[in-house]
Amino acid sequence: MDPHLALQLIIQGILLGGIYGLIALGLSLIFGVMGVINFAHGQMMVMAMYVSYWLFILLSLDPYLSLVGAAAAVFVLGYLIQATVVNRILDYPEAMQVLPLVAMGLILENMALLFWGPDHRSPQTALSLQTLWVGPVMIDVSRLIAFVLAIAITILIFIFLKKTNIGKCIRAAADNRTGAILVGIDVDRIYNTSFALGAATTGAAGVLLLPLMPLSPHMGHDFTLTAFIVVILGGMGNLIGALVGGLILGLAESVATLFLPATLKQVVSFSLLVVIMLFRPQGLFGGKK
Amino acid sequence: MSKIRMTDDRMDRRTFLKVTGAAGLGVTVSAWGVPKLLRAEPAPIKIGSVQPATGPLAVIGQGQRRGNQMAVDYINSRGGIQSLGGAKLELLLGDSESKAEVGRSEADRLIQEGAVMLIGAFQSGVSMAIATLAEQRQVPFVMDVAALDDITQKGYQHVFRLFPTVSVFGETGVAYVKQIITEKKVEPQRAVVTNTGDPFGKSQGENFIKWFEKSGLPIEIVDHITYPLGIHDLSAEVAKIKAAKPDLLFPVCRPGDSIILTRELHKQRVPLMGIISPGSPGWYEPKVIQDLDKLVYYVMDNVPWVYPASPVYQEANKLFQEKYGTYLDTNSGYAYAGILVSADALNRAASTKTAALLQALRETDFKDHPMVGKAVQFKENGDNINAATAMVQVLPDPDPNRRVKVVLPKEFAEADYVFPAKQLWERE
Numbered sequence: 015m016d017p018h019l020a021l022q023l024i025i026q027g028i029l030l031g032g033i034y035g036l037i038a039l040g041l042s043l044i045f046g047v048m049g050v051i052n053f054a055h056g057q058m059m060v061m062a063m064y065v066s067y068w069l070f071i072l073l074s075l076d077p078y079l080s081l082v083g084a085a086a087a088v089f090v091l092g093y094l095i096q097a098t099v100v101n102r103i104l105d106y107p108e109a110m111q112v113l114p115l116v117a118m119g120l121i122l123e124n125m126a127l128l129f130w131g132p133d134h135r136s137p138q139t140a141l142s143l144q145t146l147w148v149g150p151v152m153i154d155v156s157r158l159i160a161f162v163l164a165i166a167i168t169i170l171i172f173i174f175l176k177k178t179n180i181g182k183c184i185r186a187a188a189d190n191r192t193g194a195i196l197v198g199i200d201v202d203r204i205y206n207t208s209f210a211l212g213a214a215t216t217g218a219a220g221v222l223l224l225p226l227m228p229l230s231p232h233m234g235h236d237f238t239l240t241a242f243i244v245v246i247l248g249g250m251g252n253l254i255g256a257l258v259g260g261l262i263l264g265l266a267e268s269v270a271t272l273f274l275p276a277t278l279k280q281v282v283s284f285s286l287l288v289v290i291m292l293f294r295p296q297g298l299f300g301g302k303k
Numbered sequence: 304m305s306k307i308r309m310t311d312d313r314m315d316r317r318t319f320l321k322v323t324g325a326a327g328l329g330v331t332v333s334a335w336g337v338p339k340l341l342r343a344e345p346a347p348i349k350i351g352s353v354q355p356a357t358g359p360l361a362v363i364g365q366g367q368r369r370g371n372q373m374a375v376d377y378i379n380s381r382g383g384i385q386s387l388g389g390a391k392l393e394l395l396l397g398d399s400e401s402k403a404e405v406g407r408s409e410a411d412r413l414i415q416e417g418a419v420m421l422i423g424a425f426q427s428g429v430s431m432a433i434a435t436l437a438e439q440r441q442v443p444f445v446m447d448v449a450a451l452d453d454i455t456q457k458g459y460q461h462v463f464r465l466f467p468t469v470s471v472f473g474e475t476g477v478a479y480v481k482q483i484i485t486e487k488k489v490e491p492q493r494a495v496v497t498n499t500g501d502p503f504g505k506s507q508g509e510n511f512i513k514w515f516e517k518s519g520l521p522i523e524i525v526d527h528i529t530y531p532l533g534i535h536d537l538s539a540e541v542a543k544i545k546a547a548k549p550d551l552l553f554p555v556c557r558p559g560d561s562i563i564l565t566r567e568l569h570k571q572r573v574p575l576m577g578i579i580s581p582g583s584p585g586w587y588e589p590k591v592i593q594d595l596d597k598l599v600y601y602v603m604d605n606v607p608w609v610y611p612a613s614p615v616y617q618e619a620n621k622l623f624q625e626k627y628g629t630y631l632d633t634n635s636g637y638a639y640a641g642i643l644v645s646a647d648a649l650n651r652a653a654s655t656k657t658a659a660l661l662q663a664l665r666e667t668d669f670k671d672h673p674m675v676g677k678a679v680q681f682k683e684n685g686d687n688i689n690a691a692t693a694m695v696q697v698l699p700d701p702d703p704n705r706r707v708k709v710v711l712p713k714e715f716a717e718a719d720y721v722f723p724a725k726q727l728w729e730r731e
Contacts, residue, residue: 016546018546019542019543019545019546022542022571023539023542026538026539026542027539030536030538127357127361131362131365132356132357132361132362132364132365133362133558133590134362134558134559134562134590134591134594135590135594136562136566136594137594138594138595138596142566143566143569143570143728145570145571145572152570152571152572154538154570157538226536227535227536227563228558228559228562228563228594230359230361230362230559231361232357232358232359232361232533233533233535236533236535267539268538268539271539271540271542271543272543275528275529276500276528276529276530276531276534276539276540277500277529277530277531279530279531279534280531
């Protein structure tokens with residue numbers, strides 16, 4: 015086996031895994047706080063990508079500069095979805111919670127189709143073709159930036175949850191909803207904020223992906239699934255788990271190319287999922303219930 | 304009235320009531336001032352179009368729909384189907400979502416809604432499913448685009464295809480490659496073939512390799528990489544391509560993955576003499592040309608192509624540009640031609656009955672289409688005898704809409720081809 019090729023694949027896998035982790039972080043946060051699985055997750059990410067795309071086309075604003083703006087837009091979207099839809103379904107059986115969120119995903123996807131059409135859009139940004147070379151091994155600059163920012167955002171979310179007042183309220187509401195209500199936390203508002211925060215992180219991840227892959231209305235679904243696998247891998251509701259799960263999945267998918275045809279990529283990720291479910295159903299970092 | 308035949312020349316009470324009732328109703332309706340209903344122009348003839356309008360191929364699917372619809376509008380603006388009293392065509396829309404089972408149920412729905420012919424379906428897998436349905440339901444199915452040989456190898460009576468088959472692609476593609484390396488006196492040693500994992504991609508890739516090996520060209524295919532349709536990342540695959548050290552790359556793509564592939568080839572600095580597609584979308588679509596810009600220059604693609612010098616093309620293309628802002632490409636061109644051929648058959652059949660339509664389709668000899676190639680004529684199995692491919696190349700031109708040029712065969716060529724091409728990262 016070619017050692018350069020293996021090294022190349024490992025680096026690419028880890029870098030992409032960081033972004034997977036960030037996408038999954040939002041999903042895990044939402045699940046951890048409210049016990050709801052956001053099936054519109056990937057579609058929300060795509061919305062942020064379109065916002066960023068628009069800012070790039072209309073104002074020539076590089077995606078890295080519009081990151082905050084696009085994430086903020088999806089923050090608002092997430093806040094509204096939680097306030098209007100998700101808060102009403104929290105006490106429903108799980109199977110019934112799935113449907114409104116799947117529906118929300120379809121609505122977002124078709125809105126994107128309506129507004130932007132079905133084309134694959136992939137404008138060339140300033141850094142989208144930049145590379146660094148370490149000997150014969152190539153490091154894709156936009157992938158590296160995405161990885162670094164993804165890790166940075168993850169750390170920021172941690173600090174936010176540990177140190178700030180709202181963060182503490184979120185953790186309180188996640189731990190014990192009734193208790194949180196009793197000590198005077200406006201749990202509905204905290205839920206809105208948590209969902210919005212989860213949406214914003216996935217939005218940020220989407221923007222980081224923009225220089226790397228063509229944008230189309232239908233790509234959201236794949237990423238919902240990826241995030242779902244990562245979250246189960248790391249442990250539902252566990253934020254460290256999301257990051258590590260992302261890295262593992264990215265690495266596994268990339269390195270598997272050495273041994274398996276690329277058509278079996280999804281087999282790799284789902285096999286990983288099945289193995290984890292068999293031997294550690296609570297996920298790698300999940301505690302016992 | 305001639306249908307009311309009395310058994311004993313005497314009108315019985317029931318028939319009398321029916322006839323007078325109907326006549327009375329007619330008079331009443333006329334009296335209400337809607338006589339148009341009674342002297343109505345012939346009912347529209349419905350053609351069911353199933354295309355991948357949403358899903359991973361939505362870009363192309365929408366283009367296909369537009370091609371179908373524009374041809375319908377064109378026929379209608381010329382007074383509809385003359386032999387059927389100027390009946391207008393009506394396009395019923397179905398969306399396969401790129402899935403065979405959805406395509407089949409959509410086709411079924413359109414038949415139930417009254418479609419007398421079907422057209423579609425861009426993907427071979429979906430077309431196969433619809434072909435089987437068309438055979439069961441005895442509705443003629445004209446495939447505008449679909450390349451897999453198998454579809455017409457099953458002895459179906461109701462299935463026709465304008466597009467070249469995968470075999471035609473393979474044979475002519477390899478012949479063009481041979482011509483290019485002979486004319487340019489280059490000696491590539493190694494090549495890699497990549498394709499998407501759907502039926503079209505797989506058969507296109509495998510078939511090209513088959514013809515390639517049969518041709519005795521002194522080039523070794525050192526790797527064959529298949530990846531799923533709608534993939535978001537090709538960095539690992541391109542790393543493998545680089546490790547195989549090819550001189551030539553033969554990719555079978557779609558608009559999404561062609562962009563990722565080319566950028567990744569640039570980033571990983573994969574040196575190549577040229578990129579020659581055995582025949583696939585992903586290289587000539589306006590959005591791809593715009594987004595890849597210089598990176599897509601000099602890519603060659605062995606595809607059925609429009610014939611820009613033909614008046615039919617010029618007229619259709621003008622309308623298409625006015626209406627949708629992009630040019631009529633191979634696929635939408637075939638979608639357009641498919642409806643013209645169907646309308647021609649309807650006109651000669653002077654009927655919407657299946658038997659007459661089949662007869663008319665088999666006798667098709669249709670010259671006035673916008674594509675490279677001779678008149679459309681169907682073989683016994685439904686394939687178009689004169690379906691052909693051209694080699695096109697993306698060449699520098701200030702106007703992005705004029706960058707795709709026919710370079711081979713010489714008699715249709717608009718420009719000379721450039722080969723070997725400058726490396727992707729050396730272009731200014």
